[in-house]
Amino acid sequence: MEQGGISKLTLQRLPTYLAYLQSLPNDGGGTVSASSIASALGLGEVQVRKDLAAVSVAGKPKVGYRIDELRRDLEAFLGCGTRNRAVLVGVGNLGLALLSYGGFADYGLDIVAAFDKKSALVGTTVDGKPVLSIEELPAFLRRERVSIGILAVPGSAAQTCLNALIQGGVKAVWNFAPVHLTAPKGVLVQRENMASSLALLSYHLKVEEQKDLT
DSSP: OEETTEEHHHHHHHHHHHHHHHTSOOOSSOEEOHHHHHHHHTOOHHHHHHHHHTTOOOEETTTEEEHHHHHHHHHHHHTTTOOEEEEEEOOSHHHHHHHHOOGGGGGTEEEEEEEESOTTTTTOEETTEEEEEGGGHHHHHHHHTOOEEEEOSOHHHHHHHHHHHHHTTOOEEEEOSSSOOOOOTTOEEEEOOHHHHHHHHHHHHHHHHHHHHO
16 A cells, blocks of 8 residues: 555654654764664665655765755654644543653644543543543534544444544544444544554564474
């Protein structure tokens, strides 16, 4: 799958490149090679060159990438410094953790409110963000021109909540619910599949245990 001519896998790697560049000392004239980036991140050098060529022309043969230029290109492409207004639906343990995380602002994500059906939560605030009734969601979205929805609800409620987000005009949804959701064309639903990640970790441990036995 591609987004604007760039593959989904490349898009997922770009923030990793940016985080690495941000960790490097930068005096305005420093450079870094594709091989150094590849080695630091455990990637192939050819892959690094291909990924970065999709968003930047900062690289020069036998010189490498100017750190400041490459950082600036990645930040511009990823929307750092812009402000995308978002709401979170589902204020359980996961929802509370997401509301309290301050790192989203670095990538232009501003959670302006949360929604839940539990009356005990409605009217409270979490890190300065109001928790409102789920019944208010569509009207709030239209009034506040929110562009991103975050779903942290049980699987049984996810599709209904997604429909409410779409009704309110949201075009991009970050889904933490453990279910596949159906959305119309023009609405992107990005599922955060924790089960798949845990399966990879479990499989790795199994392989390493087998090595220890041989």
